[in-house]
Amino acid sequence: MNTIKSEIVQRLEIISDDKLREVLSFLNYLVWQTENSHTQEDTDWLESDLSGLGNYEPYEWQEGELQEGLPVKFIAETGKIEIGA
DSSP: OOHHHHHHHHHHTTSOHHHHHHHHHHHHHHHHHHHTOOOHHHHHHHTSOOTTGGGSOOOOOOTTTSOTTOOEEEETTTTEEEETO
8 A cells, every 4th residue: 555545544534533534435436536537628518609509590409419418418520410429
């Protein structure tokens, strides 16, 4: 076990159970954050100015194209959406 992990384990030994629950909750958050970190493309999209979207015609979904649970991906180069990406 490396030094930082050993130090964490030593400190966990003296913490009360109610505080350990808080530690576990925070660790779960850190794991979630690591597993769900955004790519630069995600960050750019989330921070983009979407105020002009009302200027576009609404997209007409075809039957079977918009199914719950299927991932979609916007392909900027072609302006198309890939379903099941």
